[in-house]
Amino acid sequence: MNDAPDDLPEPANLRFLRRLVTLLTAVMIGGVLLIVALLVMRLAPTEAAPILPDRITLPDGATATGFTVTDRMIAIVTEDSRILIYDPTGQTLRQTIQIEN
Known part of the structure; x- marks a missing residue:
């Protein structure tokens, strides 16, 4: 029995x-x-991913090592130390920038 x-x-x-x-x-x-x-x-997801073109034709002898995409351009870095700036569609090469080592 419990007495408590x-x-x-x-x-x-x-x-x-x-x-x-x-x-x-x-x-x-x-x-x-x-x-x-x-x-x-x-x-x-905050905003839509940029639309990438199916294919980008690089100049002869260029091999891509990296790229970045914005809403105004596509920039491609090549092995021969160049940055190729294309329009957003990837069809027109706008500018070539030579990087000095």
Whole structure:
């Protein structure tokens, strides 16, 4: 048989511990929700990707090593230290820039 009365006051340190655990649980739930919200905002598509042409014809002897695309131009870096600037369609070579080593 249980002889302990049910209406004993809760010890102060136990009450503090219970409140602390409840507070930490709420903070952790809030932190997880914040991280999920930040991931959704960061990974959501913000604008359309640039449209790339199917094919770009490089000058004779040029081999591309890198490129960048903006809404106004396509820039291609070649192995022979040149930057070729094309129009956004990739059809017209606008400018050639020689890079000095």
